[in-house]
Amino acid sequence: MSDAEQPRLRAALLAWFDRQGRDLPWRQGPEGRRDPYRAWVAEVLLQQTQVARGLGYYHRFLTAFPSVQALAAAPLDDVLKAWEGCGYYARARNLHRAAQQVTREGLPRTHAEWLALPGVGPYTAAALSSFTQNAPHAVNDGNVRRVLARLHAEPAPTPRWVQQQADALLDPARPGAWNEAVMDLGATVCTPKRPQCGACPLSGWCGARASGQPGDYPAPKTRPAVQTVQAVAVLIGNAQCAVLERRDGALLGGLLGLPSQPFDPAQPGAPAQALHALCARLNAVPGPLLGEVTHTMTHRQVTWQVYAATGGPPLTDVGSAALSRLDHKALALAGRRAQSLFPV
Structure with missing residues (x-):
C-alpha cells in the first residue's frame, strides 16, 4: 500500500467506526476527551477480560469507587473484593497504588505521565493518552496485531513490526478515534476465526483477503505448555x-x-x-x-x-x-x- 492510499484507507475505517463503533460506557464524552478515570478503569479491566464479560465488572467497580479519590481512600481488601472474578489481581493492586499517586500528583496530562503510573505499560499509556487527550500515540494489542497482519499479509508479525505499522497508519487528526476503530474492527469484523471480509471497510486494501485465506494470518502463536x-x-x-x-x-x-x-x-x-x-x-x-x-x-x-x-x-x-x-x-x-x- 502506497503512502498516497493511506488517506483513503483512514477515511474508510473512520467512516465505518462513526457508523458502527461499539457504544461502550467509558466512551461517553467528546472524542479525544474521555473521562480519564473511567477510561483508565476500563483499559486496565479489559487487558485480560473480554468486553462482553467485562461490562458487568466495570459497572460494579465504578459503583463501589465512582472517583479516583474514592478508589485511593479505600482499603485494599475492598478493592480486591470489587475486583473479584476478574482475575489477574495484580491489576487491581496496581490500580489502587496508582490512584493514590494520582490523588497526590493529579491526573496524567501526557503519555509519559500515564506511563509513570504503577501497572501502566506502553499499550495502556498510548490508549489513555489518545482517548483522553487525543495524543498521537498508536496502540498495539491483539486486535491491532491481527488487523495489521492481515492488511499486510504478514504471517509472523513481531511487536516491533506491529508498532511500526500502527504508527504509520495512525490518523493524525483523530488518533483516539482511530485507535478505537482498529480495535473495534478486530473485535467485531476481523475476528480470529471466520473473519467477515464482506463487511470490512478495509477489504479493498487487505492482502490476507486477496490471498484467499484470511484466517491464516497471522500464524498461530506457540502457546506455552499448561x-x-x-x-x-x-x-x-x-x-x-x-x-x-x-x-x-x-x-x-x-x-x-x-x-x-x-x-x-x-x-x-x-x-x-x-x-x-x-x-x-x-x-x-x-x-x-x-x-x-x-x-x-x-x-x-x-x-x-x-x-x-x-x-x-x-x-x-x-x-x-x-x-x-x-x-x-x-x-x-x-x-x-x-x-x-x-x-x-
Missing part, C-alpha cells in the same frame, strides 16, 4: 464462615483463600503427607474428603483435593472476603455435602 499443580486444601467451618489465609505471589497476591499445600503426585503418599503437614501448621484435625476441584489460571491448571477439618485459627466471614474462583469452587463442595447429608 503447568499442572496438585494440592490439598482444608475447609474448616462452612461455606459461610471458614478459616482463610492471605495469599501472596503475583497471581493471587492479596486475596484470602482456603489453606492449601501443594504436593508432587509422582511421590507415593504425597497427598496424605501434604494434608498432615497442612493440618499440623494450622493446629487442626483432618476430616473426610469433600471432593476435588480444578481451575485453570493463566497457563496453570490447579487441582485441589478438598478435605474438611476441625480446630485451627478463627473463622472469617466468607461473604466479605475477596476470593479466587478456585476457592469459591472449593467452598461449593461444602454446600453440596450438606445437601446430601440433609436433603430437603
